[in-house]
Amino acid sequence: MTEIERKEDRNTTRIAFVPSNWKALIAFTAAVMVLPAFFRNDYFYFFFNILALNAIVVLGLNLLIGSTGQVSLGHAAFYGLGAYISAISSTTYHLPLFASLVIALALVALTSFLLALPTLRLEGHYLVMATLGFNIIICIVLGQMESITGGPSGFPGIPKLRLGPWIIATDRQFYYFIWSSFIVLFTLTLNLTGSRVGRALAAIHEKELTAKTLAIPTYGYKVATFVLSAVYAGFAGFCYAHYVTFISPKTFDIFYSVQIVTMVAVGGMGSLWGGLAGTALLTSIPELLHQLEDLQVLLYGLILMAVLVGCPNGLFPAIATFVTSTASKLAGWIARRPCESSSANSAKGEGRGFQPPAPESDAPLPRRELRSTNGPLLKLDGISLSFGGLQALSDVAIQVQPGEIVALIGPNGAGKTTVLNLISGLIEPGRGTIELDGLRLSGLPPHRVAAAGIGRTFQSVQVFGSLSVLDNLLLGYHKNGRCGFISACLRTPAERCEEEGLKIQALELLESFGLAKPALHSVRRLSLVEQKILEIARALALSPRVLLLDEPAGGLNPREGEFLMRHIEALRNRGMGVVLVEHDMNMVMRLADRIYVLQQGRLIASGTPSEIRKNPLVIAAYLGSRKGRLTAESAEKIKG
Amino acid sequence: MSWSLIPHLLVAGITNGSIYALIALGYCLIQNATGLVNFAQGEFVMLGAMIVIWLHNGLQIPIPIAFPISILLVAAVGMALEQGPIRRSKNRDILTLVMITIGASISLRGASMMLWGKGARIFPSIGGDSPYIFLDAAVLPQSLWIMGFSVLVLALLYFFFHRTLVGKAMRAVSDNRFGAALIGISANRLTALAFAVSGSLGALAGILVTPITSMSYDGGLMLGLKGFSAAILGGYGSVPGAVLGGIVLGLMESLGAGLISSAYKDAIAFLLLLAILFVRPAGLFGNVHVRRL
Numbered sequence: 001m002t003e004i005e006r007k008e009d010r011n012t013t014r015i016a017f018v019p020s021n022w023k024a025l026i027a028f029t030a031a032v033m034v035l036p037a038f039f040r041n042d043y044f045y046f047f048f049n050i051l052a053l054n055a056i057v058v059l060g061l062n063l064l065i066g067s068t069g070q071v072s073l074g075h076a077a078f079y080g081l082g083a084y085i086s087a088i089s090s091t092t093y094h095l096p097l098f099a100s101l102v103i104a105l106a107l108v109a110l111t112s113f114l115l116a117l118p119t120l121r122l123e124g125h126y127l128v129m130a131t132l133g134f135n136i137i138i139c140i141v142l143g144q145m146e147s148i149t150g151g152p153s154g155f156p157g158i159p160k161l162r163l164g165p166w167i168i169a170t171d172r173q174f175y176y177f178i179w180s181s182f183i184v185l186f187t188l189t190l191n192l193t194g195s196r197v198g199r200a201l202a203a204i205h206e207k208e209l210t211a212k213t214l215a216i217p218t219y220g221y222k223v224a225t226f227v228l229s230a231v232y233a234g235f236a237g238f239c240y241a242h243y244v245t246f247i248s249p250k251t252f253d254i255f256y257s258v259q260i261v262t263m264v265a266v267g268g269m270g271s272l273w274g275g276l277a278g279t280a281l282l283t284s285i286p287e288l289l290h291q292l293e294d295l296q297v298l299l300y301g302l303i304l305m306a307v308l309v310g311c312p313n314g315l316f317p318a319i320a321t322f323v324t325s326t327a328s329k330l331a332g333w334i335a336r337r338p339c340e341s342s343s344a345n346s347a348k349g350e351g352r353g354f355q356p357p358a359p360e361s362d363a364p365l366p367r368r369e370l371r372s373t374n375g376p377l378l379k380l381d382g383i384s385l386s387f388g389g390l391q392a393l394s395d396v397a398i399q400v401q402p403g404e405i406v407a408l409i410g411p412n413g414a415g416k417t418t419v420l421n422l423i424s425g426l427i428e429p430g431r432g433t434i435e436l437d438g439l440r441l442s443g444l445p446p447h448r449v450a451a452a453g454i455g456r457t458f459q460s461v462q463v464f465g466s467l468s469v470l471d472n473l474l475l476g477y478h479k480n481g482r483c484g485f486i487s488a489c490l491r492t493p494a495e496r497c498e499e500e501g502l503k504i505q506a507l508e509l510l511e512s513f514g515l516a517k518p519a520l521h522s523v524r525r526l527s528l529v530e531q532k533i534l535e536i537a538r539a540l541a542l543s544p545r546v547l548l549l550d551e552p553a554g555g556l557n558p559r560e561g562e563f564l565m566r567h568i569e570a571l572r573n574r575g576m577g578v579v580l581v582e583h584d585m586n587m588v589m590r591l592a593d594r595i596y597v598l599q600q601g602r603l604i605a606s607g608t609p610s611e612i613r614k615n616p617l618v619i620a621a622y623l624g625s626r627k628g629r630l631t632a633e634s635a636e637k638i639k640g
Numbered sequence: 641m642s643w644s645l646i647p648h649l650l651v652a653g654i655t656n657g658s659i660y661a662l663i664a665l666g667y668c669l670i671q672n673a674t675g676l677v678n679f680a681q682g683e684f685v686m687l688g689a690m691i692v693i694w695l696h697n698g699l700q701i702p703i704p705i706a707f708p709i710s711i712l713l714v715a716a717v718g719m720a721l722e723q724g725p726i727r728r729s730k731n732r733d734i735l736t737l738v739m740i741t742i743g744a745s746i747s748l749r750g751a752s753m754m755l756w757g758k759g760a761r762i763f764p765s766i767g768g769d770s771p772y773i774f775l776d777a778a779v780l781p782q783s784l785w786i787m788g789f790s791v792l793v794l795a796l797l798y799f800f801f802h803r804t805l806v807g808k809a810m811r812a813v814s815d816n817r818f819g820a821a822l823i824g825i826s827a828n829r830l831t832a833l834a835f836a837v838s839g840s841l842g843a844l845a846g847i848l849v850t851p852i853t854s855m856s857y858d859g860g861l862m863l864g865l866k867g868f869s870a871a872i873l874g875g876y877g878s879v880p881g882a883v884l885g886g887i888v889l890g891l892m893e894s895l896g897a898g899l900i901s902s903a904y905k906d907a908i909a910f911l912l913l914l915a916i917l918f919v920r921p922a923g924l925f926g927n928v929h930v931r932r933l
Contacts, residue, residue, distance in 0.1 A: 117918075118914070118918035128916060129872070130676065134910070136862075136910055262743075294753060297746060297753060298746075298753070301743050301744065304740075304742065305740055305743030308729060308740045308743060312731030542749050
């Protein structure tokens with residue numbers, strides 16, 4: 001605890017806008033300001049200005065890749081739209097520069113929004129193709145609408161930038177302008193990635209479905225990120241147009257989009273500092289290879305392929321890892337200490353054994369408001385579902401009372417997990433309704449279902465490997481935060497305060513589950529039982545009214561299972577409803593208040609554990625029966 | 641606007657549509673074998689044509705011999721792409737693999753520019769350039785070749801997938817890769833085969849289209865993207881969908897260019913692509929993908 005608190009103190013600044021690693025940023029800013037001392041002529045300014053423009057587009061694309069895991073091959077089009085719209089409104093319509101900027105960014109935001117809306121709803125790589133197609137359309141339109149855009153021969157006579165009374169006319173002035181803009185945008189982006197929203201974006205990238213069940217509105221976040229990322233490109237386009245004062249469609253063709261993607265890939269997808277390094281490297285290659293202009297395309301392709309095949313996390317992160325690992329090896333060799341004794345290993349789950357604390361009844365879980373009705377807490381009625389020709393569930397009805405543990409058992413393939421997926425909104429039922437305390441859940445998207453009070457765990461544990469234990473748990477608290485993209489980017493005191501509040505809650509919850517010690521470690525270091533407990537804790541952070549547990553004991557040894565059972569029992573005492581899918585009959589018989597038995601998508605029995613134990617249909621379903629076919633029919637009779 | 645143009649537009653549409661269908665089939669095969677979108681598909685098309693041009697115009701090899709050589713060479717390139725960068729990638733993440741195909745596509749385009757220059761090139765069509773008149777429409781012999789070859793390829797693919805053991809194994813792999821591996825099918829080998837077949841389909845499309853439109857080092861990009869649009873239109877991964885999507889796209893493009901505006905001919909395919917993504921992402925023949933948690 002103390003270690004974490006100290007670390008928190010260091011990271012927390014009360015001033016708005018200052019990112020947590022402000023030292024690196026200040027060093028970078030100083031370097032940018034000092035660099036011109038080494039410039040021998042204006043060409044250097046020009047080169048670094050183009051570099052900054054590229055870096056802004058790369059920054060936006062990096063944000064997109066980091067959060068959605070999808071690539072856009074259409075950022076050149078947004079860059080071009082920003083440039084052309086501002087050029088047209090300021091030159092043809094003589095609007096003031098600021099108005100042109102606003103119009104350009106608004107239109108870029110609108111087009112990117114319209115493009116993102118259909119494509120980000122889909123899985124797979126539709127976004128790449130849609131953006132690529134969009135880029136081609138934009139290039140054709142820019143080339144064809146000669147009366148407005150000047151056609152293929154370009155658009156001349158765009159006014160220079162001006163900031164109030166100052167005109168930014170020279171390369172040198174533009175250098176300071178564009179790099180300041182870049183640093184501001186870079187800071188905003190760093191702040192965003194380090195915030196609650198940024199954590200949610202990282203979760204979306206890694207496991208979108210799991211993120212949805214944590215009440216994160218993944219689709220909305222992805223669309224917002226795409227628009228933000230396009231606006232960055234549009235802003236760069238605006239600066240470009242008013243810097244070079246002449247633009248032509250060729251600048252904004254597919255090849256520029258590909259260059260930008262290559263810069264991101266070489267720098268390391270999702271790594272902001274790496275992206276900057278990748279931009280610097282790939283912007284300088286054409287300058288260094290001036291004579292071999294024809295070679296450029298081939299070279300770009302080969303670099304992109306080689307980096308992706310060899311070091312998929314990016315060239316610079318790979319170099320950084322290599323350097324640090326070599327350095328630590330050297331240090332270890334000098335100290336004559338074997339490498340294995342490093343702290344990394346001693347923290348491993350299997351190394352130290354998991355020492356669970358006893359469940360406390362006053363663990364820091366937010367309590368739900370009182371019930372509004374007297375009926376069952378969760379009610380599934382007449383649920384039917386078919387996948388193609390396969391009838392997965394037919395006419396399933398389940399009720400859960402508050403403070404009741406309901407077990408759902410049945411042979412493999414009976415449809416147990418499907419029921420949980422239906423409740424949590426990952427699948428929509430063909431027929432039937434699901435209600436939580438009178439609120440209709442069926443038809444709601446998963447994140448709304450989660451926010452309404454359904455927490456769940458998964459059959460195969462779903463934690464976010466790229467995040468720390470604490471961050472994994474904080475994702476469960478996502479819906480308790482109010483600060484959105486803008487306050488996250490600005491890192492306002494309110495946002496900081498909220499984040500600290502969430503952290504305190506999360507640490508208390510971790511403590512009560514015995515996971516406070518590895519809070520800042522990567523979740524990959526946890527053992528299976530610890531990961532399962534973390535997953536339950538994360539679901540509890542949602543302060544659910546009903547908790548869905550999908551085979552919590554699977555893969556655990558008896559001692560660990562025992563520990564888990566004590567925790568689940570403690571939940572019942574809080575008035576939470578629990579739906580438990582489990583194969584471990586000892587656990588089911590001991591924990592469950594009532595049991596439903598599913599076979600081939602039908603409920604064949606329900607009742608208390610002792611009733612179920614004696615039920616001939618259940619015995620037949622589990623052990624087989626000579627009249628196997630008949631039993632299903634007689635089940636119908638009994639029910640009817 | 642004269643309605644007498646319609647028969648011409650229909651013929652042109654079906655001709656181009658057959659080409660798009662061949663390219664869409666290439667996407668479809670690789671999608672089914674690996675789940676990847678192969679961005680280098682358009683480059684296969686370009687390579688097929690450029691190799692024939694090089695063999696015929698440069699080395700004076702007669703066209704009937706140059707055809708199969710080119711198809712085999714591009715099949716080898718496809719296989720090399722799979723066996724090399726894609727197989728060797730340390731990161732099996734789909735995004736990385738798809739980006740590798742983007743890299744491959746740019747490399748092939750760059751290499752082609754280095755080897756054969758930037759200009760557009762052409763080789764003579766097989767049946768000459770005098771059109772047959774058929775129901776008011778002028779039909780070039782090359783159009784007949786294109787349609788004939790497309791039907792032949794479809795028949796061969798049908799035979800391959802439904803009557804041969806290898807073809808059935810390939811369907812098994814696309815249905816359940818792990819299950820196929822358990823019953824002794826080498827999914828790796830069949831994936832390589834899918835890339836090879838896909839490469840040869842692309843090459844065939846390129847060879848067939850070049851006498852009409854000519855080909856340059858960057859001509860594959862547009863054709864590849866239109867083939868992809870056709871595949872999406874038909875339902876990504878569906879074989880009949882790819883064929884129908886190709887024909888529909890060809891017809892819409894040709895009618896749109898003839899009746900509305902030829903300047904925006906190339907934009908039509910992509911507007912259609914965006915419209916399909918908006919309205920019915922599963923395409924004409926696709927079905928909604930069910931995922932197990």
